Amino acid sequence: MLEVKNLQKSYEKDRPALTDISFDIKPGTFVAIIGPSGAGKTTILRSLNQLIKDDDGQILLDGDDIRTANKTQLRKFRRQIGMVFQNYNLVERLTVIENVLHGRLGYKSTLAGVFGRYTQEEKEEAMSLLKKVGLENFALKRCSELSGGQKQRVGIARSLIQHPKVILCDEPIASLDPASAQNVMELLKDLTEEYNLICIANLHQINMAKKYADQIIGIRKGKLVFDESSDLLSEDILRTLYDQDITEELE
Amino acid sequence: MMQSPTKYLAHKGWHQTAVIAIIGGIYVFGSWALDFNNLNGLIAVPKAFAWLGINFKPTANSMTYLPRIWQKLIQTVLLAISSTVVAAFVAIFVALLGSKVTGVNAFVQTIVRGIASFFRNIPLVAWSMILLFAFKQSDFTGFLALLLMSVGYLIRAFMEIIEDEASETMLALKATGASYFQVIFQAVLPQILPSILSWILYMIENNVRDATLVGILTGTGIGFIFDIYYKSFRFDAAGMTVLAIIIVVIALETISNQIRRVIL
Amino acid sequence: MINSEEKIIQKPKNPRSPQIKLHEKSLSRTMIFVVFISLVLITGYTLTHLDTAGVKVNVAFRELAMTLNQMFLQPNAGTDGVPLLLQALASSVMLSILTTIIGAVFGFLFAVLASKNLTNAYLGAGIRVVMAIVRAIPTIIWALIFSIVCGLGSTAAILGLSFHSIAYLTKAYSESIEGIDKSTIESLKVTGAKFWVIVFQAIWPTIVASFVSWTFIRLEINFANAIAVGAAAGAGGIGYQLFVVSGMSFDFHETGFIVYLVILVTFVLEFIAVKIRQFYLNR
Numbered sequence: 001m002l003e004v005k006n007l008q009k010s011y012e013k014d015r016p017a018l019t020d021i022s023f024d025i026k027p028g029t030f031v032a033i034i035g036p037s038g039a040g041k042t043t044i045l046r047s048l049n050q051l052i053k054d055d056d057g058q059i060l061l062d063g064d065d066i067r068t069a070n071k072t073q074l075r076k077f078r079r080q081i082g083m084v085f086q087n088y089n090l091v092e093r094l095t096v097i098e099n100v101l102h103g104r105l106g107y108k109s110t111l112a113g114v115f116g117r118y119t120q121e122e123k124e125e126a127m128s129l130l131k132k133v134g135l136e137n138f139a140l141k142r143c144s145e146l147s148g149g150q151k152q153r154v155g156i157a158r159s160l161i162q163h164p165k166v167i168l169c170d171e172p173i174a175s176l177d178p179a180s181a182q183n184v185m186e187l188l189k190d191l192t193e194e195y196n197l198i199c200i201a202n203l204h205q206i207n208m209a210k211k212y213a214d215q216i217i218g219i220r221k222g223k224l225v226f227d228e229s230s231d232l233l234s235e236d237i238l239r240t241l242y243d244q245d246i247t248e249e250l251e
Numbered sequence: 252m253m254q255s256p257t258k259y260l261a262h263k264g265w266h267q268t269a270v271i272a273i274i275g276g277i278y279v280f281g282s283w284a285l286d287f288n289n290l291n292g293l294i295a296v297p298k299a300f301a302w303l304g305i306n307f308k309p310t311a312n313s314m315t316y317l318p319r320i321w322q323k324l325i326q327t328v329l330l331a332i333s334s335t336v337v338a339a340f341v342a343i344f345v346a347l348l349g350s351k352v353t354g355v356n357a358f359v360q361t362i363v364r365g366i367a368s369f370f371r372n373i374p375l376v377a378w379s380m381i382l383l384f385a386f387k388q389s390d391f392t393g394f395l396a397l398l399l400m401s402v403g404y405l406i407r408a409f410m411e412i413i414e415d416e417a418s419e420t421m422l423a424l425k426a427t428g429a430s431y432f433q434v435i436f437q438a439v440l441p442q443i444l445p446s447i448l449s450w451i452l453y454m455i456e457n458n459v460r461d462a463t464l465v466g467i468l469t470g471t472g473i474g475f476i477f478d479i480y481y482k483s484f485r486f487d488a489a490g491m492t493v494l495a496i497i498i499v500v501i502a503l504e505t506i507s508n509q510i511r512r513v514i515l
Numbered sequence: 516m517i518n519s520e521e522k523i524i525q526k527p528k529n530p531r532s533p534q535i536k537l538h539e540k541s542l543s544r545t546m547i548f549v550v551f552i553s554l555v556l557i558t559g560y561t562l563t564h565l566d567t568a569g570v571k572v573n574v575a576f577r578e579l580a581m582t583l584n585q586m587f588l589q590p591n592a593g594t595d596g597v598p599l600l601l602q603a604l605a606s607s608v609m610l611s612i613l614t615t616i617i618g619a620v621f622g623f624l625f626a627v628l629a630s631k632n633l634t635n636a637y638l639g640a641g642i643r644v645v646m647a648i649v650r651a652i653p654t655i656i657w658a659l660i661f662s663i664v665c666g667l668g669s670t671a672a673i674l675g676l677s678f679h680s681i682a683y684l685t686k687a688y689s690e691s692i693e694g695i696d697k698s699t700i701e702s703l704k705v706t707g708a709k710f711w712v713i714v715f716q717a718i719w720p721t722i723v724a725s726f727v728s729w730t731f732i733r734l735e736i737n738f739a740n741a742i743a744v745g746a747a748a749g750a751g752g753i754g755y756q757l758f759v760v761s762g763m764s765f766d767f768h769e770t771g772f773i774v775y776l777v778i779l780v781t782f783v784l785e786f787i788a789v790k791i792r793q794f795y796l797n798r
């Protein structure tokens with residue numbers, strides 16, 4: 001269970017990027033955060049794993065507050081929260097399997113991590129996750145040789161091997177062609193159910209959000225304006241969210 | 252490439268271990284061969300700084316050295332600049348002849364490359380000493396030593412710049428039917444000028460440092476007076492000299508960086 | 516006919532880039548112009564005021580030609596003999612390798628701590644300032660300073676060369692590290708990895724090729740410095756031999772022999788550097 005209560009954040013004084021954001025998410029839910037550019041979607045997502053230090057509020061993961069964690073505790077929280085990036089953020093010069101195994105680093109001692117020593121089980125799990133995302137034949141390819149969709153699937157495998165409770169995806173399909181985008185969304189949806197995860201994705205594609213998400217959160221100018229099951233998203237709400245008519249996207 | 256991932260990772264681990272072991276081995280062997288006691292070396296560092304703190308500390312007296320130090324330092328900087336500029340002037344022509352893009356032909360290119368790396372690799376000590384023999388203890392000796400050293404470096408640097416930055420422009424202008432010299436003066440030189448200047452600035456900084464060595468060997472400039480103070484145990488004056496060098500080198504570096512920021 | 520051709524040539528000239536850009540460009544052009552002119556003026560002034568100590572330049576050049584002739588066309592091993600010179604050469608090579616290893620290890624550690632995208636601003640700025648000062652002092656002066664404390668010899672030479680190497684490589688490496696995209700670092704941060712784990716799993720693989728080439732550049736510099744320190748600080752090795760034969764016994768045949776040895780070594784070093792770099796780039 002992820003509970004966010006009264007989250008506040010301003011980058012500059014008197015110009016709040018987030019005001020009073022609260023929502024709950026149950027395990028096994030795929031959530032889409034939508035809203036216009038600059039609304040604060042990235043800010044929310046990055047507060048959830050404290051890449052951005054927010055100003056006030058509470059973020060409770062199964063009842064424990066992430067915001068008050070010290071350095072060591074924060075690392076423990078972070079390994080329970082996977083993240084998938086728009087630009088994949090892989091170490092391009094390393095192989096696919098090495099990048100997947102990076103997800104295990106949070107569980108390692110400094111020495112084992114520095115030298116990249118992984119156990120047999122970890123390697124086997126990495127292989128089985130690569131199979132799951134359909135890349136088992138690419139394990140030894142350098143990441144710089146992959147296509148965007150393939151890179152994103154490596155990124156997803158990397159977050160899964162963390163054994164996360166939550167996966168955060170900041171515009172996971174923004175750099176992908178329609179077919180790869182569909183694949184990635186389907187994959188995320190299936191994984192959410194299979195592992196009973198909380199998956200939160202920032203999306204600009206409303207049709208995708210409507211099609212795959214169970215719950216949709218709408219943000220406008222740093223304020224939460226919608227937080228319901230995805231069936232309830234209507235044209236009216238989209239109009240207030242984006243300040244203009246958005247109809248064709250819905251069909 | 253079709254090995255198993257487990258095998259690949261194990262292999263990589265071995266490779267890593269082997270590289271670390273080899274480098275460690277070379278280090279241990281080198282320490283032994285050079286009779287370098289690592290522990291004593293480590294202890295010597297704080298000792299040296301303590302010693303510096305006590306002996307290099309400027310005294311009331313050391314201010315009186317300042318005009319002389321300053322004059323020598325200025326002289327050294329001037330020598331560094333002028334040797335670099337003359338070297339750059341020579342190097343740009345040679346580099347144009349020798350680069351793969353603008354070069355005359357393969358034969359000339361090979362010759363130029365050979366000469367450049369030959370010049371570059373003759374030790375500064377050798378230049379200083381044979382020039383000292385012919386030109387005696389004078390600024391001109393220092394100038395020539397720095398010049399000959401810089402020429403080799405700059406030829407190589409300029410050739411690389413031309414090959415990296417000018418090949419496309421060169422093609423584009425050639426396609427318009429311009430002649431060789433038109434292309435050189437209208438396309439190649441304007442294109443590479445900022446990088447050339449950046450290298451010249453770098454070489455000036457470097458030459459100020461190298462001038463110290465040349466000075467110690469040939470009895471000119473700042474190196475010479477440092478050597479005199481050092482050998483006559485006037486450490487307050489030696490310390491003052493080092494301080495002056497630090498200030499000038501850092502000032503030069505800062506100025507160069509500012510210039511680079513504007514031109515690049 | 517001519518008229519139309521002129522038009523074609525002139526047309527694209529008029530609607531050029533917008534004004535702001537033009538201004539920027541002209542600033543950099545003015546700067547280049549000003550710097551070049553000042554450099555040339557300084558050079559002109561210096562050369563006309565150069566102290567030649569009353570040496571007749573044409574006589575001196577003739578003498579130089581004779582010396583060069585002896586050096587390069589009639590080299591021989593002189594009174595020291597080949598084995599001794601090879602031994603001295605080996606010790607200079609060892610000195611440069613040793614100090615490059617020290618420089619690379621400490622340089623990398625300091626570079627990580629000094630890079631703007633990795634550490635807190637104060638620590639980084641502190642390290643950068645200290646390194647700039649260390650770099651500003653010529654290697655030879657470092658060696659002389661250390662030789663007061665540890666006595667003339669290899670320890671002083673090693674410390675002196677190492678100091679400058681560390682400062683140089685810290686700057687070079689940290690520039691490579693600062694070129695890394697912030698996102699690569701972030702992607703490991705979110706897995707909960709510790710700082711040094713991120714350094715060796717994300718940063719190291721990304722910069723390894725440029726790490727290798729900077730290190731080998733420094734190795735070449737250190738070899739030159741090892742010779743210089745040997746000559747000017749009496750720290751032994753081939754530099755000392757070179758100093759003795761060219762500055763005390765004036766045996767230019769042997770000087771030439773030593774110079775050829777040195778050039779041979781630098782060619783070998785360069786060759787090895789290219790090979791190793793290729794290996795790391797292709798992996």
Ligand SMILES: Nc1ncnc2c1ncn2[C@@H]1O[C@H](COP(=O)(O)OP(=O)(O)OP(=O)(O)O)[C@@H](O)[C@H]1O
Pocket residue numbers: 011012017035036037038039040041042043044
């Ligand atoms: N590092 C920063 N410093 C200052 N202001 C920032 C910073 N990052 C974001 N902001 C501001 O905070 C607000 C929210 O930004 P955020 O990146 O969260 O928007 P977003 O909803 O993710 O937009 P997009 O859809 O374009 O990615 C914006 O007004 C932005 O200008």
Ligand SMILES: [Mg+2]
Pocket residue numbers: 041042043
């Ligand atoms: Mg965003």
